[in-house]
Amino acid sequence: MEPVKVGLLGLGTVGGGTVNVLQRNAEEISRRAGRGIIVSHASARDVNKPRICQTEGIQLTESPINVVTDPEVSIVVELIGGDTLARELVLKAIANGKHVVTANKALIAKHGNEIFSAAQKKGVMVAFEAAVAGGIPIIKAIREGLAGNNIEWLAGIINGTGNFILTEMRDKQRDFDSVLAEAQRLGYAEADPTFDVEGIDAAHKLTILASIAFGIPLQFEKTYTEGISKITREDVDYASELGFTIKHLGVSRRAENGIELRVHPTLISKRRLIANVDGVMNAVLVKGDAVGPTLYYGAGAGAEPTASAVVGDIVDVVRVLTSDPENRVPHLAFQPESLSDTPILPIEEVETAYYLRIAASDQTGVLANITAILADSGISIDSMLQKEHSSEEKATIIIITHTTIEKNMNTALEKIHALDVIDGDVVRIRLEHLDAD
Ligand code: HSE
8 A cells, every 4th residue: 555645844843853753663653554654745944954854755845835735645744833824724734635733732722623623524634642741642541541531630740841940940959041041952942932931832732631621612712821930949948848849730620610721830749749740741640530540741842752742643644544534533532512611710710729928027916917817718727837037027927728719819818918017929829739539
């Protein structure tokens, strides 16, 4: 049988890695797919630029449209990123009857509903394993491996750059900018690194995970997003003293009145396995009602780990090329007509525990005032730490609370801020127990 011809859009880090993996593992891949797979066409902004891969035998062009319209190409692999040109090219490829593999989380999170609907009508597949958590096959795990479960919640470290920065800052006292520059050099960071640091990249990925876990349409615009740029060494150290690590988590949970969808720095007990996922590594915890908690770990970025997911998707597409489109695994795990309209909860309705750091005058009654305000809002204290700074007659009070609704915490913090013994803003970081219940 003729090999299947793949056209790549983009020959950068992931594109080069994909060519290398397909060429190096060609024999094993064809034993799995049932036929050979070759990259026949590729587009790049500058075809003369040196590459990390061999391009001999690949028809190169600087116009990606040539790839999506070439009748020889069966599968288009979109690796150019962004969501404007990429959207146009992917829709064009679908209109031309080509299957699509993409690593583009922004594209899927923002335009996935439109893209899947177009693909459905045309009877082609759009595969996007590489869009979430790099090389970890988390889409497949949730969509297929956990298909018998009612998913209760998931929580993940899904941005390698952010995790790398937090880890280096904690372990090596390095400054934020130099770690970020290293992540960029290593090809982990987004073209716009604020996407990593401010949680937008993680929000794209969480949007996708929540859709396949809960059978809801993609709703990126409703994802609450908070970055790591305000995390200080002080909070990292106090959290550690109390037995916690600060990680940048994406959390989605099925609550009574809707679905939580949020990305923010989070304290996690050091005893949890996920708290020990360091550097550029990613991990996703998924709790299903039947299976219980499950943890998936691996490289979340980089040329070959991401290529591993891209090539896995290409093999999947090749395996089902001749199957009836009605009987394929649905793009978002649930049949398109069965997606539910369960609302996404606003952050004020989210339930979580908190770490509070309060700078106050070291006077009689200050602590009593603070704890009374928390009690008035129905917030129960789990543990507390007070650090006195005798020279300035100031104290730092660290409070870990039990779980409460965010709007109750907002009310309490407004009242605490109004006390004239409080200095500056109270630092508030959410805390998750991530236990089996
Ligand atoms: N910038 C992303 C990260 C790349 O650091 O995780 C993989 O999506």
